[in-house]
Amino acid sequence: MSQTNYDAMSDAELKQYFLKHRGDQAAFQAYLDRINQRPRRIIARPDEPDFDEKVQAAIRQKLEAIRSSNIQRTNMRVEGASDNRDD
Known part of the structure; x- marks a missing residue:
């Protein structure tokens, strides 16, 4: 079984991958981790x-x-x- 390299995916690619593979918990976690690393802008x-x-x-x-x-x-x-x- 091949391992998916989430780090090699762009943000858009990772999002699309997760949306197509909703059961992939590792993809979901990778997406959340990436989103949470972004700096937050205070409006x-x-x-x-x-x-x-x-x-x-x-x-x-x-x-x-x-x-x-x-x-x-x-x-x-x-x-x-x-x-x-x-x-």
Whole structure:
């Protein structure tokens, strides 16, 4: 039986592997360990007067980054599909 090398996988690859192999507890643990090693960014402290605004701005930034990423992936697929067409 071969051993899967989780360390050789990118974050995205490890996530996809775990999602396809949900019973693999070692993959799940490797994914959690990797996530927990990331530095945490403090957006705002609860006692700050503009706490709500800072949290909302951070959410908007995250959503915009996701939208931009999705648009780029869609454009790449569309461009790839048009390159593969027989004209």
